[in-house]
Amino acid sequence: MVLITLVSSDEQNFPVERELLKQSGTIETLIVNMNLDDEDTDAAAMPIPLPNVKGDVLEKVIQWMEHHKGDPVKEGDNEDNNAEIVVPQWDDDFFKPAMYGSKHLELTVAASYLDIKNLLTLSCKAISNTFKGKTGPQIREEWGVPNEFTPEEEEAIRKENEWSE
Amino acid sequence: MKLAPFKLKQSLLSLFKFLKPMRNKRSNSGVNPSLLTLPHDLLLIIIEYLSTDERIEFGRTCKRIQQLSFALGKMVFDGICVSIFDQEVEAIAINTNHSFNSYVITDMRLLRKARAELLRIEIVCKSDNDTKKCRSLYQKL
Numbered sequence: 518m519v520l521i522t523l524v525s526s527d528e529q530n531f532p533v534e535r536e537l538l539k540q541s542g543t544i545e546t547l548i549v550n551m552n553l554d555d556e557d558t559d560a561a562a563m564p565i566p567l568p569n570v571k572g573d574v575l576e577k578v579i580q581w582m583e584h585h586k587g588d589p590v591k592e593g594d595n596e597d598n599n600a601e602i603v604v605p606q607w608d609d610d611f612f613k614p615a616m617y618g619s620k621h622l623e624l625t626v627a628a629s630y631l632d633i634k635n636l637l638t639l640s641c642k643a644i645s646n647t648f649k650g651k652t653g654p655q656i657r658e659e660w661g662v663p664n665e666f667t668p669e670e671e672e673a674i675r676k677e678n679e680w681s682e
Numbered sequence: 683m684k685l686a687p688f689k690l691k692q693s694l695l696s697l698f699k700f701l702k703p704m705r706n707k708r709s710n711s712g713v714n715p716s717l718l719t720l721p722h723d724l725l726l727i728i729i730e731y732l733s734t735d736e737r738i739e740f741g742r743t744c745k746r747i748q749q750l751s752f753a754l755g756k757m758v759f760d761g762i763c764v765s766i767f768d769q770e771v772e773a774i775a776i777n778t779n780h781s782f783n784s785y786v787i788t789d790m791r792l793l794r795k796a797r798a799e800l801l802r803i804e805i806v807c808k809s810d811n812d813t814k815k816c817r818s819l820y821q822k823l
Binding site for chain 1: 717721727732740741742743744
């Protein structure tokens with residue numbers, strides 16, 4: 518089993534199974550370009566630095582990739598299927614403890630940076646699921662969004678979308 | 683007017699570059715980590731997963747999200763009515779819970795890539811009598 522070492526922004530080393538990293542477009546490209554797959558390359562001696570991902574976030578990403586080992590990797594954008602995306606129970610439980618906080622947002626940003634399409638899709642879908650049946654002010658409170666609208670502006674927005682007689 | 687997803691994303695990103703200073707200011711001011719720490723492209727993905735009603739509520743949270751949602755377009759309506767007056771175009775988009783009119787009159791971008799079950803196009807002539815005539819004619823259709 519070939520291990521490749523990922524180095525987080527806070528200099529933590531994470532030896533990861535080569536096979537798992539196929540899920541990350543960014544790392545896969547690096548591995549191919551650095552010829553880490555070649556037999557005569559000492560992959561262990563060439564750690565991959567990830568200056569945009571903190572150790573605790575990278576740990577979560579690796580956990581997620583381990584669970585999803587062998588899943589087919591999505592290619593390209595299939596924009597028309599947005600409505601059909603369902604967050605599986607395991608992923609929902611995985612995201613839940615950190616939801617509404619910076620950890621889930623950092624995980625989402627890392628998924629985008631590392632180009633892990635399935636993780637990005639599920640992570641964004643999980644965020645959008647938290648808006649169901651909520652009003653704007655409720656979402657604002659839950660997600661720490663500061664209110665920039667004056668009462669007049671809020672009234673104007675409400676009126677714009679109201680049924681006019 | 684079909685743009686490749688990549689091009690669309692690029693054009694939206696450049697469109698919202700002007701919002702960047704506002705964002706930086708906010709992140710430096712020590713506000714708790716919030717949804718607004720996400721970059722535009724990720725917020726756009728999240729917005730795309732919402733129904734029209736959910737998007738309206740989400741758009742009420744703050745100006746950046748409101749504008750992103752607006753620029754993305756791709757909303758789904760029950761019906762859209764477009765009126766063409768001489769040189770001006772007005773439109774009303776309708777959903778079960780909401781109607782959009784003043785938005786649309788000032789900015790047709792709301793209807794970018796929109797989808798609807800019903801589309802009505804009215805061509806309205808200038809003089810008062812003709813106006814009535816054309817409207818009734820098209821409503822019968």
